Amino acid sequence: MTTEVLAAGDHFVAPQLFVDALAEAAPPGADLAFRTLTSGWPTEPFGPVGGVHEASGTEEQIIEALGDAELALTQMAPFTEKVFKAAPRLRFVGVCRGGPVNVDLAAATAAGVRVSFAPGRNAAAAAEFAVGLILAALRRIPAADREMKQGHWRGDYYAYENSGIELDGATAGLVGYGAVGSIVARVLRAFGTRVLVHDPYLDPARAAADGVELVGLEDLLSRSSIVSLHARLTPETRNLINGDNLKLLPEGAVLVNSARGGLLDHAPLPALLRSGRLGALALDVYDVEPPPADWPLHSAPHVITTPHLGGATRQTAHRAAAITAGEAARFLRGEPLRHPANPEVGS
Incomplete structure (x- = not known):
């Protein structure tokens, strides 16, 4: 059975980095179909979106891109209450940042969506x-x-x-x-x-x-x-x-x-x-x-x-995608996440 995955990247952690990392980390025989979305960050500044902090893009863009996706991997896309209500098939959101500040964790938990993050990536x-x-x-x-x-x-x-x-x-x-x-x-x-x-x-x-x-x-x-x-x-x-x-x-x-x-x-x-x-x-x-x-x-x-450049290395982008893809692979195998943001949501 095919699992749809949204790779919602930007101009630092590009969608293809998520695609390649998850294709490598996924369980053998996993049938994955990827959808992609690229936000404007960092050439366009991030900011509050729909009640979450430091997000890039709009709720409408992410809702349209999600479609029937069950998994989403992202750095900056806004995952708000509105997004979760519009994506009933969504079950996992992997955020490749030190904290999931672009995710409404209360709304994710209410929707039964597991959220991970990527400490130490940069x-x-x-x-x-x-x-x-x-x-x-x-x-x-x-x-x-x-x-x-x-x-x-x-x-x-x-x-x-x-x-x-x-x-x-x-x-x-x-x-x-x-x-x-x-x-x-x-x-x-x-x-x-x-x-x-x-x-x-x-x-x-x-x-x-x-x-x-x-x-x-x-x-x-x-x-x-x-x-x-x-x-x-x-x-x-x-x-x-x-x-x-x-x-x-x-x-x-x-x-x-x-x-x-x-x-x-x-x-x-x-x-x-x-x-x-x-x-x-x-x-x-x-x-x-x-x-x-x-x-x-x-x-x-x-x-x-300097303009918030501390984490701006190519190794950070690859490491962030790999950590997040590893969490998505654990989700697909039914294993505990290493970096759960809302551990109260079970597998």
Whole structure:
């Protein structure tokens, strides 16, 4: 009996990546018929759709594309209450992201649809990018490059007061020690950096085994010349780093956020940068994406900004499709999912 599958991709994780990955992972003899849909992301921004966050495309597009599909594999397509009601044959949605933010989980559960996600798909990419931002901020690489192209040879960057800091012997504080933070710690330690970690869920025994020091947030901020954020965004962690505790940073500290924009209160940052209290700021994520043209940090000194590129590697796209296809194959075999988003829905 043929099983219809919708591969709802975009211009990063293309539908064909899902098709190829599931064709390889599917149980022997599985008769799969694929339907495809390509959303506009990332050339078109994602946003809220029908009550879900960070989705691309419309409910009408996904309903039309689903038809009689029983399985759907996607990154950004909106799976809302309206979509589930219009697709009674749908039984599985695999989301190839770190969290299924484009799926209404309550509606999926009510419809008896199992949902999976793909934790760790971009951990290596995001960790490498964070370390790149740290190095760029410490040594003012983007500013030096920009000024060279403008015809300015900034010899004064070699002046003691303008020179950077080495990672070797520095103390870095990581806020969050999940899949990304733990890789960042390993890389920084290879540079000779002392690594402090704040993560209330981290087992102290693992911290000791990894060679990092588990500390409270205030202790971390007061002792770290480099702070990099890697926590999940929850109601408890929103504005975790704010005007009150930023004052604890050593003079001239470097702050990097490549996790989620909402972890950081942006309002006090321009003044801290202009005063020199904050030596440099590197951001890949923002509370509003993209930031508006009149965003105060655009004109603040020693700021590096990139357009949410932390996970943008080809390996991430292939890994995301493979993880999601593996979950779909487990569903087809009647096996438990490894990464269920609504485990209360049985097989």
